[in-house]
Amino acid sequence: MNSNQKKKSPFVVIASISCVLLIAILGSVYYKYNTAQSTTNEQEPIDSLPLVENSTPAESTTQSTEGTPSNDIVPKTEPVKEAEPTEQPKENEVEIVNGYIEGQQPATEPTYVNGVLIVNKKNPLPADYDKGEDPTAKAAFDKMAVAAKAEGIELVAFSGYRSYEYQTSLYDRYVAKDGKGEADRYSARPGHSEHQSGLAFDIGEKGREDLWLTSAFGETKAGQWLVNNAHKHGFILRYPKGKEEITGFMYESWHFRYLDGDLATKVYEAGVTLEEYLGLE
Ligand SMILES: [Zn+2]
Known part of the structure; x- marks a missing residue:
């Protein structure tokens, strides 16, 4: 037994060592495999974390999609681009100072709209437009004065035709007295006075x-x-109340403009200014 045991014992020892080794090897392989798997399993959450992280940017992408507001910002930027038309007028825009086009070149021709001579802040007469008092207009005034006198009213046309030069001295005098801003409300700059046309009277x-x-x-x-009656004689109250923005001049109860034919009646009945009647504004 002892010898057998002794003979066997090395085999048993080898076998048991082998078993232990095998178990150890298998164990380590299993451990490694498990570790690898568990690592893989751990990586999944890690991957899913980055996925979550990615989904966070993805969410932020979603947010920017929900942030259609942020897409709205794009259209909002586009309307701002639509503000280009606002810039366009800037190019065409002329600087208006007290109703006058700043830097406007002196007129070379009088302006007629539908055959009507128009003289205002935007439509000046040439400096050499010098026809004097319009005889037809003067005759119409005289006739009107006769009609008024029949009703006990004695009308006087105390100011009619004015030359460019006279208007220059007049305007300069008013500017010296009241300043340009105020003078521009009631006195026309040279070339812009209807009185130069010979068709206007201060009554x-x-x-x-x-x-x-x-x-x-x-x-x-x-x-x-x-x-109530001037239009019957060819005259219109040229600068009515509340129309300063359109005519360029403050209300002038005394300033009347002669218009040919029945145009004065048409303008009167329309209840508008000459600018409005002619489609000028
Ligand atoms: Zn006048």
Whole structure:
């Protein structure tokens, strides 16, 4: 037994060592495999983490999709581009100062709109437009004065035709007195006065010179008569109340413009300014 045991014992030892080794090898392989798997399993969450991280940017992508607002910002930027038209007028835009086109070159020709001579802040007469008082307009005034006198009103045309040079001295005087801003409201710059056309008259009442060139004249019997009857004689109240933005001039109860034919009646009945009637604004 002992010898057998001794003989066997090396075999048993080898076998058991082999078994132990095999178990150890298998164990380590299994461990490694398991470790590898567990690592793989751990990596999955890691991957899924980055996925989550990616999905976070993906969410932020989604947000930017939801952030259609951020897409709206793009269209919002486009409308801002639509503000280009705002820039375009800037190119064409002329600087308007007190109704005048700044830097406007002196006119070389008078402006006619539908055959009507138009003189205002944007449409000046050439400096050499010098036809004097229009005889037809003067005759119309005289006829109107006769009609008014029949109703006890004595009209006086205290200012009619004015030359370019005279308007220059007049305007300069007003600017010196009231400043350019204020003078531009009631006195035309040279070339821009309707008086240069010979078709305009400043009208007052004889004996009430104190009311000449005042808005108070418009409240008098004579002023009211003109408002209601001037058109029958070819005249319009050129600068009515509340139309300063359109005509360029403050209300002038005294300033009347002669228009050929029945145009004055048409403008009067339309209840608009000459600019509006002619489609100018
Ligand atoms: Zn006038």
